[in-house]
Amino acid sequence: MIEATGVSWHYGANPVIDGVSVTARPGRVLGLIGPNGTGKTTLLRLLYGALRSPHGRVLVDGDALSSLPAREAARRLAVVVQETGGETALTVAELVLLGRGPHLSTFQRTGPADHEIAARCLTRVGAAHLGARAFASLSGGERQRVLIARALAQQATHLLLDEPTNHLDIRYQHEVLHLVRDLGTCSVVVLHDLNLAARYCDDLVLLGRHGVAAAGTTDEVLDPAVLEPVYGIGIRRLELDGAIHLLFHPIDQSIDRRIDERSAA
Amino acid sequence: MTATALSTGRDDLLGVAAQRRLTGLWLLALTVGLVLTGLVAVGTGAIGIAPATVARIIGYHLVGLPGEVTWTPPQEAIVWQVRLPRVLLGMLVGAGLAVCGVALQAMVRNVLADPYLLGINSGASSGAAAAILFGAGAGFGQYALSTSAFLGALAAALLVFLIARSGGRVTSIRLLLAGVAVGYALYATTSFLIFASGSAEGSRSVMFWLLGSLGLARWDALLLVAALVLGGTIIYLTVAGRRLDVLAIGDETAQTLGVSPDRFRMRLLVLVSLSVGVLVSAAGSIGFVGLVVPHLARRLVGAPHVRVVPVAALLGAILLVWADVVARVLLAPQEIPIGIITALLGAPFLLVLIRRLHATGA
Numbered sequence: 295m296i297e298a299t300g301v302s303w304h305y306g307a308n309p310v311i312d313g314v315s316v317t318a319r320p321g322r323v324l325g326l327i328g329p330n331g332t333g334k335t336t337l338l339r340l341l342y343g344a345l346r347s348p349h350g351r352v353l354v355d356g357d358a359l360s361s362l363p364a365r366e367a368a369r370r371l372a373v374v375v376q377e378t379g380g381e382t383a384l385t386v387a388e389l390v391l392l393g394r395g396p397h398l399s400t401f402q403r404t405g406p407a408d409h410e411i412a413a414r415c416l417t418r419v420g421a422a423h424l425g426a427r428a429f430a431s432l433s434g435g436e437r438q439r440v441l442i443a444r445a446l447a448q449q450a451t452h453l454l455l456d457e458p459t460n461h462l463d464i465r466y467q468h469e470v471l472h473l474v475r476d477l478g479t480c481s482v483v484v485l486h487d488l489n490l491a492a493r494y495c496d497d498l499v500l501l502g503r504h505g506v507a508a509a510g511t512t513d514e515v516l517d518p519a520v521l522e523p524v525y526g527i528g529i530r531r532l533e534l535d536g537a538i539h540l541l542f543h544p545i546d547q548s549i550d551r552r553i554d555e556r557s558a559a
Numbered sequence: 560m561t562a563t564a565l566s567t568g569r570d571d572l573l574g575v576a577a578q579r580r581l582t583g584l585w586l587l588a589l590t591v592g593l594v595l596t597g598l599v600a601v602g603t604g605a606i607g608i609a610p611a612t613v614a615r616i617i618g619y620h621l622v623g624l625p626g627e628v629t630w631t632p633p634q635e636a637i638v639w640q641v642r643l644p645r646v647l648l649g650m651l652v653g654a655g656l657a658v659c660g661v662a663l664q665a666m667v668r669n670v671l672a673d674p675y676l677l678g679i680n681s682g683a684s685s686g687a688a689a690a691i692l693f694g695a696g697a698g699f700g701q702y703a704l705s706t707s708a709f710l711g712a713l714a715a716a717l718l719v720f721l722i723a724r725s726g727g728r729v730t731s732i733r734l735l736l737a738g739v740a741v742g743y744a745l746y747a748t749t750s751f752l753i754f755a756s757g758s759a760e761g762s763r764s765v766m767f768w769l770l771g772s773l774g775l776a777r778w779d780a781l782l783l784v785a786a787l788v789l790g791g792t793i794i795y796l797t798v799a800g801r802r803l804d805v806l807a808i809g810d811e812t813a814q815t816l817g818v819s820p821d822r823f824r825m826r827l828l829v830l831v832s833l834s835v836g837v838l839v840s841a842a843g844s845i846g847f848v849g850l851v852v853p854h855l856a857r858r859l860v861g862a863p864h865v866r867v868v869p870v871a872a873l874l875g876a877i878l879l880v881w882a883d884v885v886a887r888v889l890l891a892p893q894e895i896p897i898g899i900i901t902a903l904l905g906a907p908f909l910l911v912l913i914r915r916l917h918a919t920g921a
Contacts, residue, residue, distance in 0.1 A: 342815060343814070364817045365817035367817065372815070375812065383857060383862035384862045384863065385862075387574065388861070388863050391575070392801065392808075393816070396816060398801070401798060412573060425572075425573050
């Protein structure tokens with residue numbers, strides 16, 4: 295469980311996140327959604343301690359994150375960041391094994407159990423065949439899956455992912471998020487695609503220009519009346535076989551008119 | 560590569576055991592190579608001595624074996640008093656510069672990092688030259704020299720990194736330019752200090768600081784200090800191999816894998832400065848070893864630092880001893896500064912690296 299209370303972050307004089315509180319509950323997937331520039335990634339970074347909020351606090355299973363030693367924090371929080379490390383000369387297997395680091399003492403090297411965990415995690419993301427390849431030689435989608443495998447190999451009690459579906463084709467977008475759901479750990483995911491959020495998240499926090507616009511279960515937040523003013527786009531919600539699907543259409547008539555004028559010209 | 564990983568079977572899922580065996584073989588081969596290099600190098604010079612005789616003289620001095628003396632007293636003096644300390648210092652300098660290069664490359668995530676190119680060597684020589692000029696503690700002797708060389712190296716390294724760090728990212732071009740600028744400024748300072756002190760032709764000349772020499776090696780405290788500092792550095796970097804791997808990927812990744820990047824980087828910087836300070840006060844400024852050797856080591860055993868550090872140390876030691884042999888015999892009886900040999904090997908290598916950087920647009 296991750297509980298953030300009243301956290302803030304400023305880039306220069308502009309507050310990106312200002313007094314925000316979110317809770318990620320055990321065994322549930324929390325999605326952070328919102329338009330560009332509303333601070334989804336910044337909020338996630340506050341949750342795993344890459345940024346330290348000047349006010350408020352972040353508790354991980356009841357302990358203040360700022361008071362946890364780095365290694366202990368890494369045993370509790372596994373993070374997939376957007377920094378890919380694409381220039382590294384490590385092989386895929388070596389990179390995934392680094393995820394075992396927080397569980398090893400300084401003088402300990404990886405053992406058969408660690409190798410088995412790493413191999414299993416590679417298999418889970420469909421990258422078992424890539425083990426001997428140089429990480430730098432992989433495609434964007436392959437890299438993303440390997441980085442997720444490394445986070446899984448950390449076997450942390452929480453998993454935080456910053457737009458994990460970036461660079462992935464539609465099949466792997468679903469496979470990766472399906473995997474996150476299946477893990478049953480407390481997960482926090484920054485997502486752009488609201489339909490992916492609808493299918494794979496239990497709870498959502500919707501960030502708008504002025505902080506948290508809505509928070510609650512996926513069903514509550516994915517309400518056109520809530521979403522439309524934040525995104526500035528028309529939304530229709532359909533429920534097929536008990537699953538929520540969102541359809542989008544422009545509501546700003548002036549945009550339509552401008553497009554019409556341009557095509558007429 | 561894939562084929563070998565598959566053929567290693569079910570017990571070695573990721574090919575780790577196979578890779579460890581390969582690394583073990585390389586370490587063994589390079590250790591044997593280093594010993595042979597030492598014996599041949601000690602035997603090479605104006606008076607040639609067979610490696611077997613060299614081995615016997617060293618064995619006699621170390622453990623009193625073999626009891627029977629089959630060599631002449633001059634041979635013994637040449638081996639034990641003159642050439643052995645020189646070869647040992649060469650090994651220490653080569654190993655030390657190589658692992659400092661490895662550490663710097665991981666710290667700044669840049670394959671062009673090298674203590675010489677980044678001006679750390681010149682910081683050390685400025686510090687040492689200042690100690691000589693201002694005659695810091697005659698009784699303190701060699702330690703004063705090493706200490707001020709260390710402080711000079713640390714100051715230069717901090718300065719270069721501060722200049723090169725733009726918005727948290729160290730770019731190749733800024734790093735190299737900052738290193739060159741700081742390096743030149745400090746070499747000018749060193750040369751000025753030497754001339755000002757009136758000891759331009761003394762034991763440590765301008766030539767010594769610019770191009771290095773193993774000619775001052777003898778059985779003294781400095782050799783012992785160098786051995787201790789470098790032994791410690793190599794062990795620390797090997798043990799910290801996983802942390803170096805993680806740091807080389809990125810700060811954010813390091814942090815999420817339980818390594819505090821800033822604290823670790825600072826520790827590495829102090830360690831590198833300490834090693835460079837000791838090496839430069841003993842052997843002057845020798846370039847390019849820290850640039851070339853890490854690449855060779857990665858070619859042999861891959862990128863993980865736990866393997867790269869010890870292999871680079873052995874390779875660096877072997878390379879530098881041979882460079883010194885060439886420096887001694889090429890224009891014998893005249894001795895060439897060893898830095899000329901390493902630059903002749905290293906500069907073309909740097910050009911190839913720069914070309915490759917340009918090609919990938921990094």
